[in-house]
Amino acid sequence: MSLHASLVATAAEARAFHALPARLRHLGWSVPLRWEEARMFDPGFFHFLADHHVARFLAWRDGNPVGRIAACVPHDATAPASFGFLCTEQDPAVVAALLGAARDFIRAQGRAEMTGPLSFTINHEVGAQIGFHDRPPMLRMPGTPGWLPAMLDAAGLLPVQDVLACTLDVPAERHSARFAALALKRPADMARLRLRVMDRRDFAGEVRRIAALYNDAWGANWGAVPLRPAEVESLGKLLRPLLWSGEVVFADWDRTPVGLVAVVPNLAAAMPANGRLLPFGWLRLVGVLAGRVASARVPMLGITQAFRGHPASALAMGALLREAIGLAARRGWQRLEISWILEGNAAMRNAMARLPAPVSGRWRLWRGTVV
Structure with missing residues (x-):
């Protein structure tokens, strides 16, 4: 052969x-x-x-x-x-x-x-x-x-x-109640923190803002590759249908963007076995895009590098997580996967443990010479 x-x-x-x-x-x-x-x-x-x-x-x-x-x-x-x-x-x-x-x-x-x-x-x-x-x-x-x-x-x-996925059982989550108690203790800080959802009327501009925050928040990570302007435009086209029921939430501190979270329905739950939309594969996908699915993914949850040492950075992260969990609860999504997370990212893994969102997936990368 x-x-x-x-x-x-x-x-x-x-x-x-x-x-x-x-x-x-x-x-x-x-x-x-x-x-x-x-x-x-x-x-x-x-x-x-x-x-x-x-x-x-x-x-x-x-x-x-x-x-x-x-x-x-x-x-x-x-x-x-x-x-x-x-x-x-x-x-x-x-x-x-x-x-x-x-x-x-x-x-x-x-x-x-x-x-x-x-x-x-x-x-x-x-x-x-x-x-x-x-x-x-x-x-x-x-x-x-x-x-x-x-x-x-x-x-x-x-x-x-290695990179990880961590999955939160939304009905059993404890974060929202803990964060509400924390917010009551820090009213001055909460007044300076503002969350806003993505403005779909300025979709192209918002995608550029997402990319800028992503490049900053993830820029020091292992293997980081910045999103370039030409790539951002194309990724925006792929993102748009996922936001029919999903959402991107920005965190601002004193009107300066400091973080974001994105939540999207789990399209993979309805993926046609043959990878084809026709003749009937599109029917299930439309339902998922409308939010009729049991799970969702958080592909982005991050804080800008300059803000990470700030006393209120944990407050911003907590507020973004609360918004993601709240959206999942309103949509009826039972599981929320936060992925991926670098195995060595102790701060994020500790945050997942507190939710609790145990490790539910692991993927490995390899490197080799070509000479």
Whole structure:
């Protein structure tokens, strides 16, 4: 049997690339929406591609696609090169062929290392699952087979970081009552703290403000990659439908933005098994976008770096959490996943323990040389 990996060069090969997760779903791979994933490789839609070299590869055995991978190299030499969009049969030879294709591409762009799985950067889908394979699927938190980490280890990649998900049982939460008592003790500070929801009438401007706060609040984290203006515009288009029932809340201190929280319904709960919206997949998704789902995700919860040492920073964080929990309760969302969180982020992990929101998922990233 012949096995080789080659660049996706035709429309038919691109369709095969995006169809593969549904074909291999029985192995434990999550299935993205095909049309949405395809737009991530469309320069006319996803302007992120304007300043990144990106290539897709398929592994073929006897004329049939058996694996896929994408490689991404930023034009900015200080930003890491990555591999991602990984999906493969349970075969170390296929994994090796795919990683070899990604390495060759990244090396040709003058880089010496690659990190992944990242689709495309740490701002997007992150990692391979480590345990917790019985967890319910969550929006843009990838499901991967239990055998994948060992294969990545065996391929010579070295683990560099774990990221976590923590899930709050909304009916059992204790934070709201504790925060109400704290707020009563600090009326002067509460008068200086203002929360406001995203103004949908100025959607483009608000998306830019979200990006600015995100770049600040997450900028010192491990692996941080700033959202660039071209990428922000595209991500705004992806965010808009999630805000039909979701919300973004900003925290201002003395009229200066200091933090935000985003809450979005768990679209993954209604994802079509074949990744297709037609003919009937869209019906369930419309219901989820309208809020008719049992769970939601908090993909952003952060405070700007300059405000973190401020006496009122904990007050702002507590207020944002209360707003997220309140929205979930009003929508009837029983579970609220806060993800992802760097394993070494002690402050955030302590905050999750107090909610309580125990660890409910873990994903790992690897790094390897390409020379």
